[in-house]
Amino acid sequence: xKRVGKQTIIFENKPKIxxxxxxxxxKEFAGPLKDFFDYRIIDDKWNEDSFEKAERKxxxxxxxxxxxxxxxxxxxxxxxxxxxxxxxxxTSSYAARKIDTMYLGIYNACSTFTEALAIGxxxxxxxxxxxxACATGSHFSTxxxxxxxxxxxxNQRTPASQRTVTGAGCSILSLExxxxxxxxxxxxxxxxxxxxxxxxxxxxxxxxAMNTLLxxxxxxxxxxxxxxxxLTGDLGNLGSELLKIIMNNHGxxxxxxxNDCGKLIYSDIQRTVQGGSGSGxxxxxxxxxxxxxxxxxxxxxxxxxxxxxxxxTVSTQQGDSIPAxxxxxxxxx
Amino acid sequence: MINAASxxxxxxxxxxxxxxxxxxxxxxxIIMAFIxxxxxxxxxxxxxxxxxxxxxxxxSTELGSVQSIVLIFITALLTGLGIFDKIGxxxxxxxxxxxxxxxxxxxxxxxxxKKEGIIxxxxxxxxxxxxxxxxxxxxxxxxxxxxxxxxxLIF
Amino acid sequence: MIETLILYLKxxxxxxxxxxxxxxxIDFTKxxxxxxxxxxxxxxxxxxxxxxxxxxxxxxxxxxxVPITGFGSVLAKGAIEAVKDKGLLxxxxxxTTAAAGGIAAATxxxxxxxxxxxxxxx
Numbered sequence: 001x002k003r004v005g006k007q008t009i010i011f012e013n014k015p016k017i018x019x020x021x022x023x024x025x026x027k028e029f030a031g032p033l034k035d036f037f038d039y040r041i042i043d044d045k046w047n048e049d050s051f052e053k054a055e056r057k058x059x060x061x062x063x064x065x066x067x068x069x070x071x072x073x074x075x076x077x078x079x080x081x082x083x084x085x086x087x088x089x090x091t092s093s094y095a096a097r098k099i100d101t102m103y104l105g106i107y108n109a110c111s112t113f114t115e116a117l118a119i120g121x122x123x124x125x126x127x128x129x130x131x132x133a134c135a136t137g138s139h140f141s142t143x144x145x146x147x148x149x150x151x152x153x154x155n156q157r158t159p160a161s162q163r164t165v166t167g168a169g170c171s172i173l174s175l176e177x178x179x180x181x182x183x184x185x186x187x188x189x190x191x192x193x194x195x196x197x198x199x200x201x202x203x204x205x206x207x208x209a210m211n212t213l214l215x216x217x218x219x220x221x222x223x224x225x226x227x228x229x230x231l232t233g234d235l236g237n238l239g240s241e242l243l244k245i246i247m248n249n250h251g252x253x254x255x256x257x258x259n260d261c262g263k264l265i266y267s268d269i270q271r272t273v274q275g276g277s278g279s280g281x282x283x284x285x286x287x288x289x290x291x292x293x294x295x296x297x298x299x300x301x302x303x304x305x306x307x308x309x310x311x312x313t314v315s316t317q318q319g320d321s322i323p324a325x326x327x328x329x330x331x332x333x
Numbered sequence: 334m335i336n337a338a339s340x341x342x343x344x345x346x347x348x349x350x351x352x353x354x355x356x357x358x359x360x361x362x363i364i365m366a367f368i369x370x371x372x373x374x375x376x377x378x379x380x381x382x383x384x385x386x387x388x389x390x391x392x393s394t395e396l397g398s399v400q401s402i403v404l405i406f407i408t409a410l411l412t413g414l415g416i417f418d419k420i421g422x423x424x425x426x427x428x429x430x431x432x433x434x435x436x437x438x439x440x441x442x443x444x445x446x447k448k449e450g451i452i453x454x455x456x457x458x459x460x461x462x463x464x465x466x467x468x469x470x471x472x473x474x475x476x477x478x479x480x481x482x483x484x485x486l487i488f
Numbered sequence: 489m490i491e492t493l494i495l496y497l498k499x500x501x502x503x504x505x506x507x508x509x510x511x512x513x514i515d516f517t518k519x520x521x522x523x524x525x526x527x528x529x530x531x532x533x534x535x536x537x538x539x540x541x542x543x544x545x546x547x548x549x550x551x552x553x554v555p556i557t558g559f560g561s562v563l564a565k566g567a568i569e570a571v572k573d574k575g576l577l578x579x580x581x582x583x584t585t586a587a588a589g590g591i592a593a594a595t596x597x598x599x600x601x602x603x604x605x606x607x608x609x610x
Contacts, residue, residue: 025609044609050448051609141609149462150445151607152412154421154428154437155521156362156514159355166609194343195350197518203350207338242353246346357515363508370507370555371500378499378550382492397553397562398589404554405590409597413605426510429521430528431503431554432590438521439594443602455602459595465522466529466556467591470563473533474583478567480537482576 002125005219007212008186015124017331018177019070021062022287025140025166028276031266036289039065044141044166052086055139058168058280059084059095062287063135066170070131070177077101077172078129081120083112085138085164085279086146092135099133109308110205110234111188112136113169113283114327118185120173121329130175137168138278147198147313160200162236162277165265169283171291180294184330186219188212190310192323198316202239202262202274205307208324209235210246212305216328217252224254228299231290233282233306233326234262236274261285261306282306294333301332362425369420369427377404377431401432408436413444438463495549502544502551525556532560537568562586 029040046054079102082092089105096103108115116134123129143164191211195204240260261282262275305328381400411417421428446458535541541561544552566586570578
């Protein structure tokens with residue numbers, strides 16, 4: 001069996017990430033990762049008549065650019081696996097209309113990107129498919145109106161809140177070709193520590209990240225020092241601090257090599273409170289900054305665990321707590 | 334609830350989260366709320382006084398309506414121009430508690446949902462945020478009226 | 489002149505103080521803005537029903553009528569006065585009639601400006 005422990009899958013054929021593409025909005029482009037993003041949109045609506053259509057266009061753009069960079073023909077891309085934050089994942093499914101291939105629409109909130117990579121890797125490792133495109137995206141203005149309040153409402157942001165990233169990213173997985181290899185995937189369980197504050201996603205997701213990371217270390221008999229980087233998805237500043245503390249309580253110290261996409265994408269002066277979030281956050285940071293560092297050899301082996309808060313406005317209004325999930329991947333050069 | 338943490342773990346984690354979560358700058362927020370709230374009320378008073386000189390035949394109740402209407406107009410305009418949310422971010426309760434907060438909640442929602450159409454977007458979602466004020470206010474006023482009516486009957 | 493100045497100072501101080509209560513509710517409780525607005529509105533209705541709003545209004549004018557509590561008092565006062573004139577029918581007519589200006593203005597201006605402007609990313 002290609003599995004170790006309870007939750008970790010080993011990819012013997014080592015699917016490769018042969019091409020990437022990321023595109024971000026203006027605020028993200030003004031942040032510290034400016035030099036790593038290849039594409040940005042100058043106007044948040046990107047000449048479309050709604051923010052939803054702009055989000056869709058960004059995802060389409062990320063997918064098409066990644067396919068072009070992989071030097072594969074569209075007919076050789078066997079499948080698109082995509083997800084986003086909007087109700088009924090309309091961004092992904094509408095974007096998939098333009099991509100003439102099999103399509104899996106998936107949703108695990110902000111952890112959707114690693115979920116897509118994990119599913120894609122399984123399909124490739126099992127030699128069912130040759131080339132798979134994995135993509136996710138999100139948009140500040142569409143998420144804000146769906147999950148929170150109208151943009152023009154004059155309310156104050158709470159001190160634990162995060163900003164949904166305007167951005168999209170796509171990775172092309174393939175058996176042949178050059179690129180970082182996905183060697184393992186640890187799929188997460190849904191974890192709920194009873195956090196009810198929908199403005200404190202970092203706190204809701206940190207236990208899920210902990211659960212998946214601990215399961216991974218146990219399954220594979222590795223420890224944090226075996227990795228150059230342990231990258232979480234969008235815990236933000238507060239969630240990252242919480243994760244370090246609760247990991248320490250379990251005797252695992254990740255403080256030396258942990259980082260977080262939500263922390264990386266904005267600088268403190270951008271007034272995003274705790275950092276970035278959203279399914280576009282890990283997708284855009286991974287497909288630009290992280291992949292460039294992997295290709296340049298700065299990182300050789302990373303553990304990438306995107307986290308997702310699986311709430312909806314209905315569950316929040318009914319006073320339910322926030323379940324969360326994290327899926328981790330080992331990516332090696 | 335297999336993957337839900339035990340009550341003990343939850344309580345411990347909740348305590349940790351409360352310790353770690355940064356607090357909003359309370360003193361600054363309170364001072365800003367006082368200053369902006371005071372200024373909005375002074376503006377209201379100025380509108381009241383000006384209209385009482387301009388239209389001397391209006392009753393004090395009608396002047397009160399004029400005061401609200403002008404403040405609502407200013408808020409709706411600033412909301413449309415994309416300025417009000419910036420003020421509100423600084424002023425907090427200072428612009429939320431006055432009638433400006435109500436007007437902003439109505440107009441920001443109307444603008445936001447325009448994309449879904451005039452009828453099912455703008456019109457039907459307009460009171461999505463501020464609706465509770467109208468619903469509870471009108472219902473409570475009816476109840477108060479009925480109670481006063483019953484008191485009158487009995488005594 | 490001095491009288492006007494004193495009135496404006498009272499308006500500023502009382503209005504500001506009411507907003508401080510609101511800010512404390514925002515910062516120290518998990519109440520959402522909608523709930524806080526309703527609490528203030530209900531406070532206005534209750535004060536008016538017990539005849540306690542008028543003295544406050546005489547003292548601080550716009551300081552108590554501009555906050556949403558004032559809207560509550562208008563609703564309650566309208567209903568109470570209409571009951572005296574029209575009986576039980578007044579309970580249904582009074583509140584909304586008295587608050588008509590505010591409701592109509594909020595609706596019509598929101599409609600107007602929604603047609604003219606679009607929301608912007610922050």
